[in-house]
Amino acid sequence: MNEEKDEEFPLIQLFEPVGCAVDLETGAISNATGAYQKRFRDLAGLYADEAAFAAMQGEWDDTVVYEVSEFRPNERSGDLIFGVTRMLPGKVGTEYFVTRGHIHRQSDRPEIYYGQKGRGLMLMESPDGEVRIVEIDAQTVCYVPPYWIHRSVNVGDDELVMLFCYPADSGQDYDCIAKAGGMRARIVDDGKGGWKQIDNPNWRMRDPATIAALYGEKKEETA
Numbered sequence: 156m157n158e159e160k161d162e163e164f165p166l167i168q169l170f171e172p173v174g175c176a177v178d179l180e181t182g183a184i185s186n187a188t189g190a191y192q193k194r195f196r197d198l199a200g201l202y203a204d205e206a207a208f209a210a211m212q213g214e215w216d217d218t219v220v221y222e223v224s225e226f227r228p229n230e231r232s233g234d235l236i237f238g239v240t241r242m243l244p245g246k247v248g249t250e251y252f253v254t255r256g257h258i259h260r261q262s263d264r265p266e267i268y269y270g271q272k273g274r275g276l277m278l279m280e281s282p283d284g285e286v287r288i289v290e291i292d293a294q295t296v297c298y299v300p301p302y303w304i305h306r307s308v309n310v311g312d313d314e315l316v317m318l319f320c321y322p323a324d325s326g327q328d329y330d331c332i333a334k335a336g337g338m339r340a341r342i343v344d345d346g347k348g349g350w351k352q353i354d355n356p357n358w359r360m361r362d363p364a365t366i367a368a369l370y371g372e373k374k375e376e377t378a
């Protein structure tokens with residue numbers, strides 16, 4: 156059968172279909188092609204309260220705060236990467252644990268997340284500073300449209316486990332947040348067992364050229 160296909164469609168490379176079982180306790184998927192972990196010490200600079208971060212370092216530095224188990228068939232346009240992110244609950248000062256956050260390097264690429272366990276948020280920011288928040292509880296799908304910077308936040312007492320899926324050629328740009336002084340909003344404890352959004356006073360509006368670049372606009376070529 157395959158030989159027939161190879162003769163008739165020599166440019167088509169068929170990949171094998173795969174099923175991946177999600178382990179809610181470990182956040183791992185079976186048949187994963189890769190995994191990575193972010194420890195507390197890798198997350199320096201993300202949180203407003205640097206003194207609180209420093210005070211936690213002795214106890215927390217080696218702890219894996221979040222980890223990703225993924226299936227990445229390839230990075231070709233038209234294909235998909237998917238996997239599971241598992242985040243510990245916790246706070247630095249009053250600020251809930253977050254992922255680094257990024258915009259896709261090909262910024263017009265979207266993403267979906269599906270909550271599996273725990274209580275989380277997707278904190279999103281457009282290149283020109285609009286802020287949106289979508290709550291991600293178990294069995295909630297969050298759509299991150301093209302062009303939105305996105306960062307997950309665990310606002311619960313339990314681990315947050317989410318499935319994600321995005322176009323295989325998206326890539327990630329992690330600098331866009333640091334260059335703006337962080338994301339425009341931070342998610343903190345509201346003192347009543349919940350969360351609230353506060354402004355990040357260090358955030359700076361991006362200049363027009365940076366905004367245009369994040370929207371993927373090419374400069375006019377001059378002759």
Ligand SMILES: O=P(O)(O)OC[C@H]1O[C@](O)(CO)[C@@H](O)[C@@H]1O
Nearest residue numbers: 223240254255256257319321327
């Ligand atoms: O890549 P970051 O911003 O560290 O956060 C991890 C999350 O984002 C992803 O990179 C997917 O875009 C996942 O691995 C995970 O949900």
Ligand SMILES: [Fe+2]
Nearest residue numbers: 259266305321
């Ligand atoms: Fe992403």
